[in-house]
Structure formats: C-alpha cells, structure tokens
Amino acid sequence: MEDMHVRTKVAAVLLATTMAVTLAACGDNASENADNAQTVAPAVAAESPATPASPAGVNVPQVAGIAIAQVGSTTAVLNADGRSVTLHVQPGAMDTPPPKTVSLPVSGLVDLIAADGAFLAVGPDGLIEIAPDGAFTIRRDSIDSPLSVAVKGDQTLVGTAKGTLLVYPADPHASPRTIGGFVRVDRILVAPDTADGVDGQVSVLDRAQSAILPVDIETGEHKAALRAGNGATNAVVDRFGRIMATGTRDDEIYAYYGAPIVMRLRRPVSPSPYALAYDEKRDLLWVSSTGVNEAVAYDLSRGDGKERARIATVGQVSAMTVDPANGGLLLVSARGDGLQFVPATATTP
Template sequence: MRVRTRWTAGLMAAAVGLTLVACGSDADDSDSSKLDTLPPATAAQSPTDTARPVGTVVPQAAATAIAVAGSTAAVLGADGRTVTLHTAPGGEHTAAPRPIPLPIDGVVDVVAVGDHFLAVGPKGLVRIDVDGRAGLTDVPIDAPLSLAVDGDKVLVGTQKGVLLVLSMNGERLHEYGGYARVDDILVAPDSASEVSGQVSVLDRAQSAVLPIDIDNGDRKASLRAGNGSTNAVVDRFGRIMVTGTRDDEIYAFFGEPIIMRLRHPTPASPFALAYDEKRDLLWVSSTAENEAVAYDLSRGDARERGRIATVGQVTAMTVDPTSGRLLIASGRGDGLQAVAPDVVAP
C-alpha cells in the first residue's frame, strides 16, 4: 500500500539541510567522540494530583518496557530482573499478573517474537514463553540499551554506540559502531511495500534517525529529529514517528532516503508512543500532564482525535493488536493501564 502524501509541508528543505553523513563498517572503528551530540532528553516528572486514569488499572511494579504476544502482555520491571505476564489485561475475569524472575540481571528491553518474548541484558538474550518459562542464550553484550528483531536476525543497540546483529541462537554476525548511542531500533514491516525491511537507529545523543543496511553496514542519509528526541515507533507503512521530548513535538520520517514528512506540536514532555494500525492512530503520552493524546494519521497530517488521563510517569505504551486495547506502563509503579479502543470514536 502506498503511503498518502498529504503530510505537513514546509520543512523538507530544512530537514535535508540537516542531513548527517556516516560511514558503515563491520568493526567498531568509528570515533563516536567526534559526533555532534547534546545531553539526551528526559521525560518531565509527572504530577501526582491529576485526573483518575481512564480504563482499567491492574497492579504492576515500576516498568520500562511492554510487549504483546497473543493475549499476553509482558511488562519489564524497572529492576531489570523481572518480567510480569498479564493475560488479556483490561478484560473480564482475567488471571492475576504473574511476575517471572529472569535468569540474568540488568535486562533493558523486551519485544514480542511470534508466540513468545525476547529480552536482552549484559549476559545475553532471554526467551520468555507465555507460560512463564525463561531460558538464557549466553552472549556477553557491553551496555545493552535496545532490542529489535528483523526476520531471523536479532538487533541489539548499546549505550556505547554499537549496533550488534545476531542470529537467533546468539551468533555474532555483524557489529557496527560510530553512533553515540543506539536508544531504539526501528524495522519497517513487510506491509511497508516501499521501504519494507528498512532498519533505522534512533540516537538520543545526536537526536537523529539514522538508517543502516544491516547486511553490509552501509549508512544511508540520516536526519536530525528536533533538539531532544527520545522514543520512536514504526507503523505499517514504514513511517517512523518520533517524540521530541525537549521541544514538545512529534516528527515523522519516511522514504529512501528518509525525509521529514511531519512536525506537530504536542502537550508538554511527549515521551512514549504507540501505534494502532487498525485505525491509523498514533498515541503520544505527556508525562508533564499525565495524558495520552490520539492523533489520526489516515490523511497524512496529524489530527487530534481525543485525550485520556493516564497513570503517572508513563514509560512505555503499546496497542494490543488482537483486542485493540491501549496498554500503558508506569515508571513509578502506578500500575498497568488498559484502555478500550472505543475511548476514541472512529
């Protein structure tokens, strides 16, 4: 399907003028100290006296990441040692959450892979089944930060500015350096016909989106993402949406080479993102106001469709593709919030 082209205009030339150029290598031989960086942006401290969160809130310790496989949501605890499994959160007569101790400490991210989950920490990859079994693939990783899966490859980003390409059994296939940090890894899905398989890195210290060919390390033209980007999500068309936390904006990039196609103001301190592919809605959290705002992207621009009150200090959000519920995790232990899809009218 072709992406509609009615994006907010007027920024294309400016975006191209900020293009970053980097060299690809299969070794960590690039000097990241020469990069033009800034202190990574952080979310504002959430207030404690805001409106009651919309939907259902179930018990959950402070969390940093969330993923959904089938009817199960896996929430990574801020302690880096526990994943809590929630069955159909927000539904009726659901089972109690199940905290699962992980076989390693320092786990930093979790993603869904088919019918199970994959997490990463300094000592390797952890497979977590929906029945709670967890197993470790021993792969020493220096300062892991982010995780993604591209087909039969596992992509791990590090705080040292390295992107690792691993096989599913942990074999190191490639190692690409030269970033300041690899805070997020975006993989365009098969449904993104024009950019299917495109892999991009979000680097908070450069506040930039940087596409790369993971087979040979070839760096594509890259773009700044405002003055303090923090999180990103890729939609079914391959559009890369980014929160500009420091400047209270969201951005969208698309194409080969990528072009900034959207820049839109948001409530203060936008941080976590979630994409509802069935309704083409982008959810953006505001930690300064304990709100999440839904933007309709179906016509190419960003039209606000609704706002909801959230738990405090939102660190991660996702949309359950089966139920359509928006799931929201709190970084201060306010619980896991589940919001029915009809909270925003079609």
C-alpha cells in the same frame, strides 16, 4: 492560506534534505562521524505531577515497569528491577487470572519486545526469550551496555550505549557482527514487509545525536540521516514504514519516511512527550506526555496528525502498546502507578 501551506511544506522538505546531507555517513567513515558528531545530553521525561483525575479505563496493580509488549492475549511488562517480567492475561477483563511475575536468572534487563509468539528481552548477560506461559530460554552472551533490541527476519539486533549495533544470526552458537559509528543506539526501528518501498529498512534512534540514522545491516553502511529536534527519546515504525519519534525536550513529535528518509511531519504536543504506541487498524499514533499525565491519539491517515482522542493516564508512563486484537491501549507506569488498559470503544475518534 493554501499558498502558505504549500510554502511551509516546501520549506520543511528543503530543511529535511539539507539536514540529511549534513548527517550523511557511509560505512567506511562511520566511526569518524561518531567521533565528530554534534551531541546533546539525552533528554529524559519530565516528572509526572500527582494524577489530578482517575486514569481512563481500568487500572491493574503493577510494580514500576520500563517496557511493555503484547503477544496474543498476554501483556508482558519488564519490571524496573531488571530481573523479572510480569505477565497479564487480558488485563482489564472480567474473570481474568491474577498477574504472574516471572523471576529471571539474569539482571540488568533493559528492553523487551514481542517476537515470533514470545517475548524477547536483552541485558548484559545476553538475550532471553520468555513464552506467554512464563517458560524461558537464555542465549548467554556478554553485552557491553545494552540499550535496545529488535528483530529483522531471523536476525536479532541489539543496540548499545557504546554506539554499536550487534547483529545476531539465527545460529545460537554464532558470534554477532558489530556495526559501529553511532553515539548510542537507544531504539532500533525495522520497517515491516508491508512497508512498500522501504520494507526491511533498519534505522536507529540515537538520543545523544537526537537523530534518526538508517543503516544497511548487511554491509554496515550508514545512510543519510536526519536530526529529530533537540531531544528525541523514543520512536516507533508503523506498517507503512513511517518512523515516528517523540521530541521530549521540545514538546514535539516527528514523522519520517522514505529512502533516503525525509521529515514528513513536525507537530507540537503536550509537555514532555515520551512513550509512543501505534494503532495499526485505526492508523492512530498515541503519544503520552508525562508533564500532564495525558495520552493523545493523532490520526495519521491523511498525514496531518489531527487529534482524535485524549485521555488521562497513570503517572510517569514509560511505555505503551496497542493490543492488535481489540485495539485497546496499554500503558505502564515507571513509578508503580499500575498497568492501565483503555478499550478502543473509549477512544473511538
């Protein structure tokens, strides 16, 4: 049994290495690689069935949302209308104030993250920073088909459906640099300073290629890349610099690490995995599956992804996050089923 396990691990490493060589690209020929890339139709989450049981934890009224982020005690949900954000203070707690919806003077917002004590959203009209109290400032800039946003140091990164990665400097009056060579830039993963050996590593999840593609944002050079199944949709990076992705079409999750990256984990999961969240304190990866309205926690501390908890969720979960202060899991529904808060005590492995 142990010999079989070793052979399987070796085969996986060899397969990953071969795929890395196949997908490798450099800055000089990045555009050519994108033009010749083998693509698939981007996967989408399965339609959720009617929830058979009450979702775990507390369900707070919330219109359909497409992204979620946490700053301090405030949870922000980017609403599906693309022009408003709902702010929840300690959702699920007793005596909490009612949610506050902030209407924004822009439209088409597509992504929202936490950055430097505020929330940062992106849309065709530029970047907008939203404070936990609802005050906001806009960095106006015409962006063609934005999809994603991330922050690396004092630089803001924006990914587009045109296959470009825009690098905005700290100076709000300076123009962004453009890195091409992708088909789509659906998610941008930035390894934190705590990631030993890969700190600051920037990688792109390209749904059209179903691949993880590291890139040097200073030189524009594309590094060796890896396929992520046949329909990867979302990804997160943890404090160690590991990249975890959902294989929505194949009902799998994947984990990658290193420079060059190597696949470290490939595991079957419940139908149509989509949203991801990482619990840093407990080293758990939460995976939400719209096919069955469930979220499952996998223990990554030993690298084998052992299941530790399983909960019922609201329907059509589009995004999740973990409150770093209390370990609570927050999930938002894309069809208006609400904002779900599950305390850490309810999911203790």
